Amino acid sequence: MRNNILITGASSGLGKGMAIEYAKMGRNLALCARRVERLEELKTELLKINPNITVICKSLDVNDHDAVFKVFGEFKQELGQLDRVVVNAGMGKGASIGTGYFHANKQTAITNFVSAIAQCEAAVEIFREQNFGHLVTISSISAVRGFRRAMTVYAATKAGLSSLSEGMRIDLARTPIKVSTIHPGFIRSEINEKVKTAPFMVDTETGCKAIVKASEKEGANTFVPAWPWSIMQLLLRIAPQSMLAKMS
Known part of the structure; x- marks a missing residue:
């Protein structure tokens, strides 16, 4: 059982929802x-759910890459070991390419991909030292x-993260270290709160339960919620561009 679980971007959205589900477990x-103040509020909530668990909160901006290694190391030291690390921190700023929003697109690219590399590096270094561990990367149906x-840059960063995860999975195949990639469909959270319509949108709790369930199975690639996204992801791969235009 993966008892000690590290989650980045845990102060809101999917990160917070996953923490609640794991506390119940x-x-x-x-x-x-x-936002460490939000983490402290969440800690209080989690300990009400289950007073027998340990909850440690630390401030971390994943774009401070040196801090990622430092904070992950501190968590490992304080808990004794890390069994699972969930690379969840991300953002969805951006606009069409060439419309004057390079700064926002760059910020999303760095946060979602470059900083994800930093988190994966820090996690797998610890796992290699322990000779066990489970890395979970939160990608996207996009x-x-x-x-x-x-969605242009956002989708590109998630494609990059999925590819990165597969590369790590190949690299670590003969070790006790596992790598899982979760591809959520449309789940309501702060990152997409301005999106008025999206197909098959589910609430945060439903989505997070599906993510945690998939993480527990430790499969390679999972699309959640399974209905309809395990089928939709196959259709999306062959869909005409006209259909994609209606989804974003």
């Missing part, structure tokens, strides 16, 4: 995010195709 939690407007 009796897992110890190492939670980090920029990783399977390109999308337009605000």
Whole structure:
């Protein structure tokens, strides 16, 4: 059983939702995010759910890459070991390419991909030292195709993260270290709160339960919720661009 679980971007959205689900399961939690005051509020909530677990909170901006290694190391030292690390921190700023929003697109690219590399590096270094561990990367259904407007760079970063995860999985195949990639469909959270319509949108709790369930199975690639996204991801790969235009 993966008892000690580290989650980045845990102060809101999917990170917070996953922490709640893991608390119900009796897992110890190492939670980090920029908004430490929100983490402390979440810690209180989690200990009400299950007073027998350990919850450690630390401030972390994943774009401070040196801090990623430092904070992950501190969590490992304080808990004794890290059994699972969930690379969840991300953002969805951006606009169509060439419309004057390079700064926002760059910020999303760095946060979602470059900083994900830093988190994976820090986690797998610890796992290699321990000779065990489970890395979970939170990608997106958008990783399977390109999308337009605000989704263009976001989708590209998630495609990159999925590819990165597969590379690590190949590299670590003969070790006790596992790598899983979760591809959520449309789950309501702070990152997409301005999106008015999206197909098959589910609430945060439903989505997070599906993510945690998939993480527990430790499969290579999982699309959640399974219905309809395990089928939709196959259709998206062959869908005409006209269909994609209606989804973003």
